[in-house]
Amino acid sequence: MSNEEKKYNTPLLDQLIDKKSGFSIPEDYFENVESSILLHIKKSELASNPFNTPQKYFENVDSRVFAQIKDTKSNTIFTLNRFWIPISIAAMLILNIGIFTFQKQEQSFEMADMENWLENGTVNLNTYEIASVYEEELDDIDLTDFIETEEIEDYLYNDMNEILYYE
Amino acid sequence: MEMDERLLVAQLQDSHTLDAAFKILMAEYKERLYWHIRKIVLNHDDTDDILQDTFIKVYRNIGNFKGESKLYSWMYRIATNESITFLTKRSREMKIDSEALHSHMVNNLTSDVYFDGDEIQLKLQKAIALLPQKQQLVFNMRYFDEIKYEEMSEILETSVGALKASYHHATKKIEDYLTKD
Numbered sequence: 001m002s003n004e005e006k007k008y009n010t011p012l013l014d015q016l017i018d019k020k021s022g023f024s025i026p027e028d029y030f031e032n033v034e035s036s037i038l039l040h041i042k043k044s045e046l047a048s049n050p051f052n053t054p055q056k057y058f059e060n061v062d063s064r065v066f067a068q069i070k071d072t073k074s075n076t077i078f079t080l081n082r083f084w085i086p087i088s089i090a091a092m093l094i095l096n097i098g099i100f101t102f103q104k105q106e107q108s109f110e111m112a113d114m115e116n117w118l119e120n121g122t123v124n125l126n127t128y129e130i131a132s133v134y135e136e137e138l139d140d141i142d143l144t145d146f147i148e149t150e151e152i153e154d155y156l157y158n159d160m161n162e163i164l165y166y167e
Numbered sequence: 168m169e170m171d172e173r174l175l176v177a178q179l180q181d182s183h184t185l186d187a188a189f190k191i192l193m194a195e196y197k198e199r200l201y202w203h204i205r206k207i208v209l210n211h212d213d214t215d216d217i218l219q220d221t222f223i224k225v226y227r228n229i230g231n232f233k234g235e236s237k238l239y240s241w242m243y244r245i246a247t248n249e250s251i252t253f254l255t256k257r258s259r260e261m262k263i264d265s266e267a268l269h270s271h272m273v274n275n276l277t278s279d280v281y282f283d284g285d286e287i288q289l290k291l292q293k294a295i296a297l298l299p300q301k302q303q304l305v306f307n308m309r310y311f312d313e314i315k316y317e318e319m320s321e322i323l324e325t326s327v328g329a330l331k332a333s334y335h336h337a338t339k340k341i342e343d344y345l346t347k348d
Binding site: 010012013016017019020021022023024025026029030033034036037038040041044 | 189190193194197198201202205206209211215218219222223226276281282283284285287288289291292310311338341342345346
């Protein structure tokens with residue numbers, strides 16, 4: 001044994017321990033461990049994914065997805081604008097024309113009817129029909145009020161003369 | 168690399184002969200790797216898990232083995248890294264540092280059915296637990312596994328001189344610990 005080797009001998013340790021660690025193993029462990037390892041390998045092969053992806057695919061996929069979303073949004077807005085703006089303009093025009101026409105018709109209708117009514121004397125409203133127009137106003141009138149005869153005579157004399165003057 | 172080992176590597180790197188060659192590899196190295204891992208993690212069940220993981224990694228990565236070191240050194244390195252990774256993960260899960268973890272593991276040996284050691288062997292484990300991690304590896308690989316310094320240098324990627332010095336310091340500390348009251 002060389003001096004070098006003697007330098008690293010451990011006689012005291014050998015005396016105390018004698019290269020025994022104290023560890024033990026289950027019976028037949030080494031006989032069975034190989035089959036256990038092979039089974040593990042086969043299982044992991046069956047579970048493994050046979051498909052490959054391009055290099056750095058998963059590093060870039062996020063940015064590509066966001067870029068697509070952005071494009072879709074701007075295309076969608078652009079498409080929406082192209083589609084909806086003319087439609088809404090057309091709708092507004094139609095609506096305005098419709099309202100104008102309807103109002104005109106309403107007026108025409110009113111005027112035509114009114115003229116007919118006046119010419120033909122078909123306006124034949126009785127007092128109850130007139131009263132129905134002024135329902136609310138009539139509700140305010142207290143019919144229990146009694147008007148003195150003198151008041152009536154004064155009214156007829158003074159106010160009626162004025163009405164006659166203005167007719 | 169020796170001729171036999173070159174042939175074995177060639178068979179391992181050929182898909183047609185991989186399975187058969189891998190069985191030969193396991194038969195040859197399973198015990199050595201097991202005991203190397205066991206001295207790091209101490210517990211049999213954890214060792215079994217790590218041994219399996221080691222061989223699975225060897226199986227999956229043998230195609231990348233370039234033959235720059237011995238096949239055994241390469242496998243030993245994988246086993247060492249897997250063991251250290253396991254301990255790091257375990258200490259993180261338990262929220263304790265590596266020294267506290269090692270003490271905890273040594274204390275568990277007293278109730279471990281797969282530890283038959285006597286008082287002095289238990290004290291040895293306590294002494295080893297007090298060493299820095301690198302010295303623990305060097306001591307176990309040299310004293311129990313009798314791995315040559317040149318091979319150890321390939322496995323631990325440390326110079327032979329540094330390994331020898333590390334071993335000398337480790338044995339001195341252990342002997343002092345074992346002989347004190």
